[in-house]
Amino acid sequence: MALKCGIVGMPNVGKSTIFNALTSANISAENYPFCTIDPHLGIVEVPDAQLYKIADVINPEKITPTTVTFTDIAGLVKGASKGEGLGNKFLSHIKEVDAILHVVRCFEDKDITHVEGRIDPVNDAYIIETELLLSDIEILEKRLLKTEKRFKSNHTETKKEYELLKRLLDHCNNGLPAKTFSFFPTEKELIKSLNLLTLKPMLYIANLEEESIINDTNNKIVSDLNEFVKKKKEEVIFLCGKIEEEISSLEIDEKHIFLKEYNLIEPGLFKLINKTYKLLQLSNFYTCGPKEVRSWTIPKNSTAVKAAGTIHTDFQRGFIKAEIYHSSDLIRLGSEQAVRKAGLVKLEGKDYLVKNGDCIYFRFNI
Structure with missing residues (x-):
C-alpha cells in the first residue's frame, strides 16, 4: 500500500523546512504566509535495517525499500474552513492523505513572523483542529440534508444512514473529533466513505529551537504542549527542523559525526516515520530472491x-x-x-x- 502523509500547521511554523529535511527537496521556506501554495510531494524511503540485513544474506541484484509520500500543505489560518487564506483549497489537499503530521512552532525567532503574533503551540493546534472540525461539520450538514430529503420521501433504506449522520453531527458539534465517535462495526464503511478530516490519525511535531536539542531542555511552551497532547491521548515528537534539514544534506559519514555532536542517536525524522507507522498500525513483510529483496507495507x-x-x-x-x-x-x-x-x-x-x-x-x- 502507498502511504501518504500530509504536513499541516499554521504559516511560518517550519513545515517546509521539515519537508525539505524529509525529502531533501529544497523547496522555498520563506518568511511569509502561504509561501507553499500547491502541495509539494516527496517520496521517502522508510528506514529499515532489517531489509539490508536480509540483503546481506541473499545478495540480490536489487534492494527495494518501501516508501512514504509526504505532502507539504500550505499554512492554514483561522477561518480556513470558510475560505480564509485559500483555506478551502488547502483543506481539500488534506482529504487525500492517510495521516496528518501537525507541525507546531516551539521556537522564538524575531526574524520569522507568526500570524497570531505570539508563540503558543497549544493555541496553534487548537486553531488548526477547529478548522478541520468545522470543515467536517459542513460536510455532515450537507450529507444529512440530502439524506433527510430521501428519508422524507419514504426511502426507508436511508433511515439508518440518517440516524448515524445525526449522531455523528451532534458529536462533532460538541467540539469532538470524528475519531472519538463510538459506532457499530456495521457503520464503519459509511463513516469511512465520508472521508472526514478529524477521522484521520494525527501526529504532532514540535519544532524546537537548536538550544533545546543541544541542551536537552524543555521550557513552559514545550511543557504545555506535552500536557495538551497527553490529554488528547495523541503522540508528539520533538525535533529541530533546522538541524534535521542540515543533517539531510550531509554524506553518511558526516551525518554520524553531526549526530554525535548533538548527542542524537538517529535523525529525528527516522523517529517521525516510525511513529507514523505505529500510528497507522502498519507492518512490513519481505519478498526475497536473487533478483530482488523488497519490503512491502500492509496493515497489521x-x-x-x-x-x-x-x-x-x-x-x-x-x-x-x-x-x-x-x-x-x-x-x-x-x-x-x-x-x-x-x-x-x-x-x-x-x-x-x-x-x-x-x-x-x-x-x-x-
Whole structure:
C-alpha cells in the first residue's frame, strides 16, 4: 500500500523546512504566509535495517525499500474552513492523505513572523483542529440534508444512514473529533466513505529551537504542549527542523559525526516515520530472491491473501499457498537453505495473519 502523509500547521511554523529535511527537496521556506501554495510531494524511503540485513544474506541484484509520500500543505489560518487564506483549497489537499503530521512552532525567532503574533503551540493546534472540525461539520450538514430529503420521501433504506449522520453531527458539534465517535462495526464503511478530516490519525511535531536539542531542555511552551497532547491521548515528537534539514544534506559519514555532536542517536525524522507507522498500525513483510529483496507495507494483522494483493491483484485472485519464514531466522542462520533445514519454513493458507518481518513466497495460479 502507498502511504501518504500530509504536513499541516499554521504559516511560518517550519513545515517546509521539515519537508525539505524529509525529502531533501529544497523547496522555498520563506518568511511569509502561504509561501507553499500547491502541495509539494516527496517520496521517502522508510528506514529499515532489517531489509539490508536480509540483503546481506541473499545478495540480490536489487534492494527495494518501501516508501512514504509526504505532502507539504500550505499554512492554514483561522477561518480556513470558510475560505480564509485559500483555506478551502488547502483543506481539500488534506482529504487525500492517510495521516496528518501537525507541525507546531516551539521556537522564538524575531526574524520569522507568526500570524497570531505570539508563540503558543497549544493555541496553534487548537486553531488548526477547529478548522478541520468545522470543515467536517459542513460536510455532515450537507450529507444529512440530502439524506433527510430521501428519508422524507419514504426511502426507508436511508433511515439508518440518517440516524448515524445525526449522531455523528451532534458529536462533532460538541467540539469532538470524528475519531472519538463510538459506532457499530456495521457503520464503519459509511463513516469511512465520508472521508472526514478529524477521522484521520494525527501526529504532532514540535519544532524546537537548536538550544533545546543541544541542551536537552524543555521550557513552559514545550511543557504545555506535552500536557495538551497527553490529554488528547495523541503522540508528539520533538525535533529541530533546522538541524534535521542540515543533517539531510550531509554524506553518511558526516551525518554520524553531526549526530554525535548533538548527542542524537538517529535523525529525528527516522523517529517521525516510525511513529507514523505505529500510528497507522502498519507492518512490513519481505519478498526475497536473487533478483530482488523488497519490503512491502500492509496493515497489521493482514491475511496472507491480502498481503499477496499488495504485490499484484493476480497474486490475490489466484492465491494457493504461501511459503513463510521469519527474517530474524534467516539472519540468524545465514541462508534460506539453513532455515529450511531447521524446519522453519511453513506452508500457510489465505487466512494466515502475516507477522511483521515475515519473508513470503506466494504460490498462485491464474
